[in-house]
Every structure is written in structure tokens, then in C-alpha cells.
Amino acid sequence: MLQASNLESLEENWEVKFVADEIQKLLLERKIKGLIPKLGSNSPDKAIDQLVEIGADTSTYLISALRNKDYKIRKNAATCLGKIKDKKAIEPLMRVLMEDSNGEVEESVRKAFSNMGMMAIKPMIKLLEEDELEPEKKKKIADAIDDKELGVLTKSNLAIYQLAKGNFAECAKIGSPAVPYLIKALNKGDLALREKAETTLLRIGIGAISELVNTLSTIDENLRKIVMDILDKMDISLFHASDKTYYFISKGYIDKCVELGNSSVSALIRAMEDPRGEVVNNAIEALKRLGSIAVPDIIKELKGRKRKIKGKLAVILGDIGDKRGVDSLIACLSDLEPEVRINAAQSLYKIGDERAAPFLINKALLDKDKRVRVLTGDILKKMGKVVAPSLIRILEDPKSTEELKETSVKVLGEIKAEKAVDILTKIMLAGKGKLRELAARALGDIGSKKAIEALISVLSDAKELSGWQRGYNATIALGKIADVKAVPHLIKILKDENYLPQLQGAAAEALGKIRDKSVINELIKSLENKKIQREVIGAIGKLGNPEGIEPLLKIFYEEDSSTPLKALIIEACGDIGDYSATDAIIGALSKEQLRLPGIIALGKIREEKSIPQIEEILFDKNSDENLKNTCIEALISINKKASILSMLKILKSNTDENLKKLLIDSFPKMGEIIIKPFIDELKKDEKDVELHKNLIKVLNKLKSEKVVKDLLDIMLKTKEDSIKGEIIIAFGNIKSTACSNALMEILNDKNSSSANRKAALSSLINIGEKKYAPVLIKTLEDEDPELKSFSLKAFQHIGIPLVKEEED
Numbered sequence: 183m184l185q186a187s188n189l190e191s192l193e194e195n196w197e198v199k200f201v202a203d204e205i206q207k208l209l210l211e212r213k214i215k216g217l218i219p220k221l222g223s224n225s226p227d228k229a230i231d232q233l234v235e236i237g238a239d240t241s242t243y244l245i246s247a248l249r250n251k252d253y254k255i256r257k258n259a260a261t262c263l264g265k266i267k268d269k270k271a272i273e274p275l276m277r278v279l280m281e282d283s284n285g286e287v288e289e290s291v292r293k294a295f296s297n298m299g300m301m302a303i304k305p306m307i308k309l310l311e312e313d314e315l316e317p318e319k320k321k322k323i324a325d326a327i328d329d330k331e332l333g334v335l336t337k338s339n340l341a342i343y344q345l346a347k348g349n350f351a352e353c354a355k356i357g358s359p360a361v362p363y364l365i366k367a368l369n370k371g372d373l374a375l376r377e378k379a380e381t382t383l384l385r386i387g388i389g390a391i392s393e394l395v396n397t398l399s400t401i402d403e404n405l406r407k408i409v410m411d412i413l414d415k416m417d418i419s420l421f422h423a424s425d426k427t428y429y430f431i432s433k434g435y436i437d438k439c440v441e442l443g444n445s446s447v448s449a450l451i452r453a454m455e456d457p458r459g460e461v462v463n464n465a466i467e468a469l470k471r472l473g474s475i476a477v478p479d480i481i482k483e484l485k486g487r488k489r490k491i492k493g494k495l496a497v498i499l500g501d502i503g504d505k506r507g508v509d510s511l512i513a514c515l516s517d518l519e520p521e522v523r524i525n526a527a528q529s530l531y532k533i534g535d536e537r538a539a540p541f542l543i544n545k546a547l548l549d550k551d552k553r554v555r556v557l558t559g560d561i562l563k564k565m566g567k568v569v570a571p572s573l574i575r576i577l578e579d580p581k582s583t584e585e586l587k588e589t590s591v592k593v594l595g596e597i598k599a600e601k602a603v604d605i606l607t608k609i610m611l612a613g614k615g616k617l618r619e620l621a622a623r624a625l626g627d628i629g630s631k632k633a634i635e636a637l638i639s640v641l642s643d644a645k646e647l648s649g650w651q652r653g654y655n656a657t658i659a660l661g662k663i664a665d666v667k668a669v670p671h672l673i674k675i676l677k678d679e680n681y682l683p684q685l686q687g688a689a690a691e692a693l694g695k696i697r698d699k700s701v702i703n704e705l706i707k708s709l710e711n712k713k714i715q716r717e718v719i720g721a722i723g724k725l726g727n728p729e730g731i732e733p734l735l736k737i738f739y740e741e742d743s744s745t746p747l748k749a750l751i752i753e754a755c756g757d758i759g760d761y762s763a764t765d766a767i768i769g770a771l772s773k774e775q776l777r778l779p780g781i782i783a784l785g786k787i788r789e790e791k792s793i794p795q796i797e798e799i800l801f802d803k804n805s806d807e808n809l810k811n812t813c814i815e816a817l818i819s820i821n822k823k824a825s826i827l828s829m830l831k832i833l834k835s836n837t838d839e840n841l842k843k844l845l846i847d848s849f850p851k852m853g854e855i856i857i858k859p860f861i862d863e864l865k866k867d868e869k870d871v872e873l874h875k876n877l878i879k880v881l882n883k884l885k886s887e888k889v890v891k892d893l894l895d896i897m898l899k900t901k902e903d904s905i906k907g908e909i910i911i912a913f914g915n916i917k918s919t920a921c922s923n924a925l926m927e928i929l930n931d932k933n934s935s936s937a938n939r940k941a942a943l944s945s946l947i948n949i950g951e952k953k954y955a956p957v958l959i960k961t962l963e964d965e966d967p968e969l970k971s972f973s974l975k976a977f978q979h980i981g982i983p984l985v986k987e988e989e990d
Contacts, residue, residue, distance in 0.1 A: 210236070214243050221247065221258035230258055234265045241268040248278050256282065257290040264294025272298070272305050279326055280319040292326045300334065303327060307339045310346045313366060317375070320346040338363075350382045358389040365397055368412075369405045380412055388420045395425040398432045401457045424449040431464050432456075439468040447472065447479040454491040466494060470501050477504045484510045493521040500529025508533060512541045520551040527554065531561040539569045543576065547589055559589050563596045570599035577605050588620055595624025603628060607636045610652065619651045626659025634663060638671050645680055654685050661692025669696060673704050679711070687717035694721030702727045709733055716750055723754025731755060731762050738766060749779045756783025764789045771795055778809055785816030793820060797828060803838065810841060814848045822852055826859050834873055846876055850883040857881070861892045868902060875908050882912035890918045897924065907938050914945025922951055929957070936968040943973055 220229035247259035263271040279291045295302045324346035341360035344352040353360040367379035383390045397409045427449035430438045453465035469476045499507035514526035527546045530538035546558035573590040576582045594602040610621040625633040637656040644653020660668040675689040708718045722730035738751045755763035770776040784792040800813040817825035897909040913921035928942040961973035
């Protein structure tokens with residue numbers, strides 16, 4: 183037996199206390215476990231009271247008991263939990279309510295929730311919000327909420343509750359707060375539920391509109407369609423301007439959005455975030471058409487953080503072209519997104535405000551994204567000489583990067599900035615590396631004779647490897663400036679084989695561009711230099727001196743001359759344009775690879791004896807469309823009058839439909855010279871109906887008053903309905919009032935074909951004489967259904983809105 187002193191020492195020992203606590207817990211656990219089975223007895227009240235008295239410590243065991251096989255234990259466990267009011271019991275109790283089929287258990291759970299009061303309502307409402315929960319289970323949860331507690335619910339929670347109960351009439355009374363939950367109900371598989379939700383939304387009316395319109399931007403296509411059907415049934419006059427705009431733009435009614443004016447802008451900007459591409463495009467188009475009205479809101483939006491639409495808004499500002507947008511676009515040049523920066527740069531160019539130039543140069547031209555830099559360079563070129571001062575300052579600034587200087591030099595050359603000649607000359611003479619080479623080329627692009635002496639001066643060190651590229655660019659530049667002062671220096675390079683072949687070739691090309699015919703002998707001598715032979719041949723051609731033909735043909739006939747080299751010689755002979763090369767070129771046409779350059783050259787030389795050979799290639803079925811087109815152009819170039827007759831002959835006799843189409847397309851390019859031979863041909867026997875129709879189609883394309891009288895005569899005499907039809911169509915395009923009476927006769931003639939009467943109506947509308955309007959209107963009542971239908975469509979097409987199609 184323990185002594186009293188031993189007991190005191192036990193009390194002072196905390197370790198013993200810990201053991202005592204554990205013993206106490208075990209005893210309590212044993213007691214609770216002993217009471218749980220008694221919940222299934224016929225007299226469970228004492229066990230219920232004891233468990234409730236113990237309190238929250240029993241919750242875990244009672245929650246487990248909710249799954250017991252004995253329904254009495256489940257029922258009484260729920261009763262205990264309701265009285266204990268432990269929060270962690272709410273979720274298990276809801277699960278029992280939804281899954282337990284025993285009526286007494288369900289009733290016990292409902293009473294438990296009633297005892298818990300507001301503590302249980304929040305999680306119950308939250309569960310009711312879950313889309314995945316079946317309506318039957320939702321109703322069970324809702325039925326468990328005590329009606330006495332409804333007064334403290336928010337309107338949104340009350341709507342969730344009433345919807346779960348199926349009380350749609352109560353949802354209608356709640357109004358706007360119920361709308362989001364009713365919209366969710368629209369997309370359920372239950373058709374009856376959907377119909378009730380739709381009816382309720384229509385009853386709510388104006389309070390539902392904004393939420394319904396917002397739903398149009400959902401990615402759920404089925405829900406969008408249902409919502410649109412509901413909106414279509416509503417009174418559009420009740421819509422707020424922004425809702426009306428979003429509704430219109432979703433339906434593609436751009437004009438109606440524009441009619442709303444300023445009140446539509448914010449909604450159109452919002453619509454640019456819509457997941458539907460067509461809606462975004464419609465919104466962009468509407469904003470562009472609103473023009474300056476939309477600019478303030480777009481500027482405001484560009485200052486925000488919606489990067490998704492910033493790039494598109496920048497494009498719209500550029501298309502509108504309002505200078506108020508310049509500052510905002512300049513700010514966009516610093517945006518994090520490359521697309522926004524690119525679009526801002528393009529729009530600044532479109533607006534064309536000089537303020538943008540320094541920012542494009544100092545920001546966009548230095549952008550970390552190569553695409554932005556390249557685009558900005560192109561934009562600066564398009565902006566022209568207005569950017570020259572800013573670019574010159576970059577070249578003068580020692581802090582500017584090499585890349586920025588190089589781009590500036592290129593742009594100055596391409597915009598032909600005369601003001602930059604001095605600084606570019608200085609860079610070419612004293613600069614280093616690539617920059618001085620680019621400067622030489624830019625001086626050529628500008629084409630100022632002021633730079634000639636400096637360009638000539640750098641040729642002296644072009645023999646050195648370090649200076650050849652600058653010398654090469656300077657040579658090209660001298661060719662572009664095309665001043666005879668450069669000729670002796672270029673000849674010197676041409677003759678001296680100590681220069682690189684690339685530089686000698688560039689000198690030959692430059693001499694060709696300068697076109698000083700006195701250099702022909704030097705060029706002829708240089709033909710012997712095989713390394714630059716191609717460039718020399720090209721230069722002789724550009725020179726245009728007939729003295730070059732003979733030496734060129736000499737090379738042409740050499741056995742080792744390649745086909746590409748022969749093609750180049752043919753091209754040069756064509757450029758010279760002298761008859762003495764004709765036979766050689768005709769002879770070369772037998773080689774397929776030389777046909778195209780040969781035909782082009784013969785077209786330039788214009789000797790008529792080449793016509794048969796050109797026609798032969800034109801007839802050849804193996805000739806492709808490009809070659810045939812080239813043949814036609816050559817024939818026209820050689821002799822227009824002769825080629826017309828020749829081409830007419832081909833049109834009459836050839837069965838190649840593609841060739842016929844090419845000829846028909848080519849005739850109008852020759853102008854009114856074709857009228858007489860065409861009319862003469864049309865006055866002949868019309869056995870070949872298709873030929874006559876094609877000739878009329880060509881005359882139609884000329885739209886010349888000169889054909890009207892003859893075509894009228896032909897139309898009155900012809901017995902072919904299709905020929906008459908082509909002439910009627912031609913009259914509509916020519917728009918000559920001299921045809922009007924004849925067209926009226928055809929329109930009024932019931933014996934004329936429907937096709938010709940329709941063509942006559944169309945042509946009379948095109949001619950546009952007001953005095954015939956009453957007669958034209960009568961066609962709406964014509965006995966011919968085809969004419970009647972056609973006239974209706976014709977009037978609608980030219981903007982007569984009162985004409986409506988009658989229903990059969």
C-alpha cells in the first residue's frame with residue numbers, strides 16, 4: 183500500500199501527470215465506445231444525454247457511427263451531433279442526408295441542422311452552389327434548412343436556396359441576384375429545368391439583361407446560343423447602351439453599334455477580349471468606323487494593363503489616324519510585349535506626326551527584339567526626309583551604338599537625304615569597318631553629284647584587301663549617280679587586273695549605267711576577261727551602242743559558250759535593239775531554255791520578220807502560259823496593226839481555249855486601235871458564234887462610245903440570242919444613253935428571252951436615266967417570274983429598301 187509521502191511525490195512529478203492524463207483519455211474513450219452501441223437500444227435517451235454532456239470529444243466517434251449498419255445508431259448519432267453543435271460534423275451530416283435512404287435518419291439529420299442554426303447554413307449553401315451536385319441531392323439539403331433562418335440570408339444565398347428547392351417564382355421575386363444561378367441552370371441537361379430558368383429570366387426582365395449580355399463572352403457555345411435566344415425575346419429598348427452594344431456586336435450588327443456613337447465605345451473595347459474571333463473583328467471594325475469618337479477611350483485603355491488587347495488598340499489608333507493618339511503610341515514603344523511595340527510603331531507611321539520620329543529612332547530602333555528594329559527601319563524609310571535630322575544627330579553622337587549608326591546610314595540612303603551627304607562623306611573617308619562601307623553605298627542611293635569626288639578618291643586604295651569593300655560600294659554608287667566624271671576612273675579599274683574581279687565587274691556595271699557610248703571599245707576589250715564577262719555583256723547591252731552586237735555574237739557562236747551566257751547575250755542584244763542581232767536570236771529559239779529571253783529580245787528589236795517564229799511558239803502546246811503571254815506582248819510591240827490581224831487569225835483557227843483566253847485578255851491593252859478590225863470581223867458571217875461573243879467581250883472591256891453605233895446595228899440584225907445578250911451587257915458597261923431606247927424595246931418585248939430582258943434591265947439601271955424609272959419599276963409586276971425576281975434583287979442591290987420579296 184502507498185504511503186501518503188509517496189502520493190505527494192507522485193503529484194509533484196509532471197511525468198506522472200502526463201500518464202494520468204492519458205489514462206483519463208483512455209477511460210473517456212472506453213466510456214464513449216460503450217455508449218455508442220446503446221444508441222441502438224429501445225431506450226437510447228440516457229446514452230444520448232451522456233454523450234451530449236461529454237461534448238465535442240464524442241464527435242469523431244459519433245461521425246463514425248453515422249455509417250453504422252444499425253439505422254437507430256445512425257439516427258441517434260445525428261441527434262447527438264445536432265445537440266453538441268460541432269462544426270466538423272456538418273459535412274458528414276450533409277453526406278448522410280444525401281446518401282442515407284432511411285427516412286428516420288433523414289429526419290434526425292434535419293433536426294440536427296435545425297439545432298445547429300446559422301452555424302450549418304453557410305456550408306449548406308456552399309454545397310448547393312456546386313454545379314456537379316444532382317438536383318435531387320440539392321433539394322434534400324435545401325429542405326434541411328430551417329425556414330426560420332431564411333431571413334438572415336443574403337439575396338444571392340436565398341436565390342441558391344430557392345433554386346435548389348425548385349421555387350422559380352421566388353427566384354423571380356428575388357430579381358437580379360438570382361440571375362447568375364438561373365443562367366447556370368440554362369446549361370443543364372434537364373430540358374424542363376432549362377425552360378423554367380428561361381421563363382424566370384424573362385420575368386425578371388431588365389434586371390437580367392446585363393448578366394445575360396456578359397454571358398455572351400463565355401467560351402461555352404451552347405450556353406451562348408441559349409442566352410442569345412433569350413435576349414432576342416427581350417425588348418431592346420430596355421437595354422443599357424453598353425449591353426445593347428455587346429448584344430449588337432455579338433450578332434454582327436456593326437452599323438447599329440456605330441449608330442450608338444460614343445455610348446458604344448467602352449463595350450466595343452470590352453468585346454475585343456471576347457473568345458470569338460468574329461466578335462473581336464466586328465468590334466475592331468466598329469471602333470475604326472467610329473473614328474475620332476473612340477479615340478479618348480482607346481487612349482485611356484492603352485494606359486491600363488490589358489496586354490491582350492493593347493496591340494489591337496494600337497492598330498485601331500493608327501487606322502483612325504487621329505494625332506491625339508501619338509503620345510499614347512509613343513508610350514507603347516516601351517511596352518513589355520513585342521507585338522504592342524510593333525503595332526505602335528506601325529501606327530505612328532500611319533498617323534504621320536513628326537513628334538514620333540525621335541522616339542522611333544531612340545526607342546524602337548534600339549529595341550531588344552530584332553523584329554521591332556527591322557520594322558522600325560522600314561518605317562523610317564517610308565516616313566522619308568522628315569526623319570533625316572534625327573538620324574544625322576545619331577551619326578554625330580559619339581555615344582550612339584554601331585548598330586544604330588549602321589541602320590541610320592541605311593535609312594538616310596534609302597530616303598535620299600541630301601542633308602546627310604556631308605556627314606556620310608566624312609564617315610566614308612574617315613570611318614571604320616562596315617560603317618564606312620555602308621556610307622559609300624548610301625551616297626550612291628542619295629545620288630548627289632556633290633559626293634562624286636569623294637567617291638572617286640576612295641577607289642585608289644581599293645586594291646588593298648582592307649579597302650576593297652568600300653571601293654566596291656563606291657563603284658556601285660558612282661554607277662547610280664551616273665556622272666561622266668567617273669568614267670576614266672572606272673575604266674582604270676576595268677583594265678587593271680590587280681583589282682579583285684568583283685570590283686572590276688562592278689566597274690563594268692557602273693559604266694553601263696552611265697551610258698557614255700565612248701567607252702564601248704574598252705568594254706569590248708574587257709570581254710576577253712572571263713572573270714567579268716557576264717558583267718561586261720550586261721554593260722554593253724545597257725550602253726545601247728550597236729557596235730557591241732558583233733563582238734557579242736562572236737562569243738554567242740563560240741562552242742564553249744554556255745546556255746546561261748547565251749541567254750545573257752540575247753538579253754543584251756535586245757537592250758541594244760539593233761536588227762543585226764535578229765537572225766541569231768531567231769536561230770536560238772530552237773533551244774527551249776533560250777525561248778523566253780529570245781522572245782523578249784525580239785519584242786524589243788521590233789523586226790517584223792520575226793513574227794512567224796513568235797507565232798509558231800505561241801501555237802506550240804508545250805509553251806507555258808508565261809511564254810505565250812510574252813509572245814503576245816512581243817507581237818503587239820513589233821506591230822500593233824499586224825499583230826491584231828495575226829491574233830484574230832489565231833483566235834479564229836486555234837482550238838486551245840487557254841490560248842484564246844490569253845488573247846482575249848491581251849486585246850484590251852492595245853486600246854481603241856482594235857475597234858475597226860473587230861467590228862469588220864463582227865459584220866461578217868456569224869457562223870462562229872463563240873468568236874463573235876469573245877470579240878464583243880473584248881470591246882466591252884474597252885468601254886468606248888466609238889463602238890456603240892456599230893454594235894447597235896449588229897444587235898438589230900443578229901439572229902443569235904447569245905450574241906445579242908453580250909451586246910446588251912456591253913451597253914451597260916459603256917453607259918451610253920444612245921443605247922437606252924433599244925434596251926427599252928428589248929425589256930418591253932415579251933418575246934425576248936428572260937436572259938436578255940434581265941441583261942437589258944441591268945444595263946438600263948447602269949446607264950441611269952431617270953426618265954425610264956417608271957418602266958423599270960413595272961418589271962416588279964412582270965408576267966415572267968425570272969425577270970420579276972431579278973428586278974427585285976437588282977433594286978435591292980442598288981439600295982431601294984422599300985422593295986420586299988413577296989412570299990409565294
